[in-house]
Amino acid sequence: MQFTRTKNRDRSERGSAIVTVTIALAVLLLLLAAFLRLVGAAHSEQDQERDDLQVLYVAEAGLGEAYLDLEEGRLVPEEEQAPVLGSAEQPLELGNVRYWVDGQDLGTRTYALRASALERQARERIELVVREIPDGFFRYAVFGEEGVTFDTSSFVDSYDSSLGVYDEQFDKATGHATAFGNVGSNADILLQTNTQIWGSANPGPEHQVTYSGPNATVSGSTDPALENVVLPPIVVPTIKSSGTAIVKKKTLYLGPGDVHYSSVQVSSGGTVEIRGPARVVFDDLLLAANTTLKMVTTGGPIQIYGTGNFRMQANSHLVTNTIRPHDAAIYLSSNNVDGTPKATVEFNANAEYTGLIYAPRSSIAIHAMFEIYGSVMARRVALGSNSAIHYDTSLLFDDDNGPPVLEQVSWRPIGME
């Protein structure tokens, strides 16, 4: 039998290295944990920032897509906000980001596109408002190249004939329809007591709006225009003259087609009825009291050209049977300011005239009994006391002159609903 000795170490010999190493490791682990936490927090923040940026870009892409559709006529927003690309329930997806676009017609060919995008915690909703750039010639309710004057209590507002008649758009609470009845001039604009312009009044460059009485209202801007507006001369169609006509207690029918009279004198009880489509040239027109000029546009538009005297005397009547001012136009190439000889131009008829008046060489005075639904552009315009012009905003746009061109009105982030 053999015996071997095993050595039981004394406690005092046992090493303290394990304690030291443990402490060291603990310290290092704590530092590591703190560092990882720091890095993790920074990483999370950067992730969030990246997501925020990505949803913004995707929302922008959605807006871009909807804008293109709108411009090319594939998208027609409704009056109430409604999805036009995807929807909240069935969103589209781009790079793991869900998005959709809502559209709304704000009126006067102004449209709001609202894009929403979502990814994890990130969300963005932005609104782009665009409008069709007005390309129609008659962009003003009233324009006077050498000035516009408003006598007491004269009134300008606007409506949209494509939405119905003026009365349906008139707001009794506010006392006017829409507020796009803009007034313009290359010179000053003078407003007297109680004038109401529901729109802007923009005088010419370096000119001003002058208030010569209290309580005059301009709902929009009164800033001077940046540049002058040129009123091109009228090109009178060349039509063989039918001579002269004296109309008394009977009706003279003109049109459809082209008609030219060197003189038409209508005396009491007489009527001139023009049937569209027609172009009628009067070198001299006189509508005396108790006469009527009818513009029947059911068959097509009517253009009246006045090259000399153009007189609608008091108690004469001008009748239009349309709600679209595009259908009836009076173009005066006459010059009643400094012409030789000086022509006489009068609009003293009793009328609710739905149409256009364009007289680049004449001064036009509109009286209270001659209410206009359309636009007046002339060398000078004077609105008499209690007169009223209701501008049709559909005149802003010329739909026959190529596709619409849009421009941005505003861009802004809005809250996610």
Place this chain on the structure above:
Amino acid sequence: MTIPIATPIRSRESGYSLLELAMAAVILTIMLGSLALLGGSSAGALSAGTSQAELDAQLRRTIARIGDELLPSGLSAITPAALAPEGAAELSYRKSGGPVGGQNSWVDPRRFAFGYETGELDDGLDNNGNGLVDEGVVTWTIDAGLASEHAVVLCHGVRELDWREEDNDLDDDGDGLVDERGFAVQRVGNVLRLGLTLERRDAQGYSIVRSLETTVQPRN
């Protein structure tokens, strides 16, 4: 057959010699010293890293906030023009309030501006004793100039000058701006270039300077 027998060894082998103890003490000192050095340098590095990370985060948040505010603004609604070589350390702007009557509308005016920190003067000295000289803040003012005006400090520790600039009436960093502030705005075409430089002292008293630039194109 071998039978182990536990036998206490208490003879000449027991106890440590002086030499052994000395060696053990030296080794222990070296180990603890190394540990302390390691811990200290790690803590220092962590502190510096933390300070840098905090400054970076503050920079990012401030610049992002300013960018978010200016994005729905428009160049026509931003003053001054902030063109080179002056740029601007104070910018008034208005954001889009959406369309009204077919036209864009603007909310009440707002402003971003560099200003000196409380207790700090423009004298080349550390007046408030925080280790930074002539440092400032970026203040965001809502309803600027109106009765409802109120201001918020977006960030502290903004250097008086951009980190690459010296106060010598020269464009030291070649960015087109002369002696621009730590918060500077420059308009280049239709774009606004925003620059922000922040500074702070870490636990060891070392200066940490971080700078961030971004560009914003106002949309309206």
